[in-house]
Amino acid sequence: MTLPSTDTSVTYPRGTVETPGTVLHVEHLADGRSAVLLDTTAFHAVDSAWPDQGADRGELVSGTSSSPVVDCVVGATDGAVLHLGADVPVRKGTEGWAFVVAHVLEGTALREGDDVVTRVDARHRAAVSAGHTGCHLASLALNRALADRWKKEVAPDALGSPNFDALAIDTTTIGEFGSEDHYRLGKSLRRKGFTVDGLDTGAVAATVNATLAGWTATGAAIGIEADGPALTDRRRWICDLPGQRAEIPCGGTHLTSLRGVGVEVSLTLDDADGTAVLRMDTRVTTA
Numbered sequence: 567m568t569l570p571s572t573d574t575s576v577t578y579p580r581g582t583v584e585t586p587g588t589v590l591h592v593e594h595l596a597d598g599r600s601a602v603l604l605d606t607t608a609f610h611a612v613d614s615a616w617p618d619q620g621a622d623r624g625e626l627v628s629g630t631s632s633s634p635v636v637d638c639v640v641g642a643t644d645g646a647v648l649h650l651g652a653d654v655p656v657r658k659g660t661e662g663w664a665f666v667v668a669h670v671l672e673g674t675a676l677r678e679g680d681d682v683v684t685r686v687d688a689r690h691r692a693a694v695s696a697g698h699t700g701c702h703l704a705s706l707a708l709n710r711a712l713a714d715r716w717k718k719e720v721a722p723d724a725l726g727s728p729n730f731d732a733l734a735i736d737t738t739t740i741g742e743f744g745s746e747d748h749y750r751l752g753k754s755l756r757r758k759g760f761t762v763d764g765l766d767t768g769a770v771a772a773t774v775n776a777t778l779a780g781w782t783a784t785g786a787a788i789g790i791e792a793d794g795p796a797l798t799d800r801r802r803w804i805c806d807l808p809g810q811r812a813e814i815p816c817g818g819t820h821l822t823s824l825r826g827v828g829v830e831v832s833l834t835l836d837d838a839d840g841t842a843v844l845r846m847d848t849r850v851t852t853a
Contacts, residue, residue: 568678569643573796574667575606578622578819580790582608583686589676593648593668601641601650601668602626602676608684610691610819611638611667611797614652618738618745619698619818624686626669628676632685637670640797659798667797692852693742695819699788700829700850701738701745702803702814705731707777708831708846711770718759724812733758736843740818743850751842762842767833778829781807785825790816826853 570590577585587604594600612621621638641650642663649655650668658665669684676682709727716728723729734749751762786806791813793799803816805824821827828851836843 569645569648570603570605570664570666571645573665573798574604575795576610576667576797577606577608577795578610578686578691579792579801581819581822583624583688583691584608585684587682587684589678589680589682591648591678592674592676595670598673599636600671600674600676601648602671602674603641603648603666603668604682604684606684607667607669608686609635609638609667609669610686611640612651613640613658613817614654615640615658618701619694619740622686622819623690624684626671626674626676627683627685628680631675633671633674633676635669636672639668639670641666641668665796665798690742691819692821694740695821696827696850696852697740697742697744697848698816698818699821699824699827700743700848701740701747702805702812702816702820703778703781703829704745704774704831704846704848705747706807706812707774707781708770710777711773712760715761715765716759717761720758724814725807725810730760734760734844743852745848747846747848748836749844749846750838751844765835765844767835767844771831771833774831774833778831782824782827782829784808785823787823788820789822790820821852827851 585608587606591603610622625632639651642654709723712730713727736748736750739746789804792801803814805812834845
């Protein structure tokens, strides 16, 4: 069967959880599963380049039958070979490559040209979207709380604070109603001008939480602006916080407003092979 020559069109940035599509290719994998490529999908796929948000859950529906999607990953093809997940050999957007959403099924009778409906688990999507929204807000509030610990000028975040999050982040894991961020406070960060000595995690967390309470109390609207519908088109998270608009490049899913939302963080200092690591756990509640 012919591999796609264009990127998958995605509808999840608009919050869509059900979208019709057409099967373009079915790849039978070595482990007995199948990867189904569609022209259009509502599924958010995990991107191995930055796997902070996992895959949507749900099913592919064809007529009266449905198949659970057991995994959903970003893949790429040069027209000859389909590469999935960490095996993709090029950066997303590389010319001459099509970047696709691969819906992994345990087995399937679907064939090229079949019409299907991608149906996403709306409850799980909403819970993870809350977690991702909270993650963005918490990172901005943390940057603001740590602004006076910089001795050198560094690149600012979306609100103008020194971007500690971007400069120190090691890993981010986004889940249902929360996220976990690990920041390395090593020599590289110190050379950039960040002062680690005397860091009081309790005091910083209190400052972050006060900022978050003020922001969420506004019930501000949240939106996603996209350059187009393709998987590789640039997308931005937009939120009008008090007196200033935050705009962050992001390919994930989010809430549509801060109405009825609560966000709170806790901070702890850990050690990883002799390097201090600041861990931020973010918890989100929704009305």
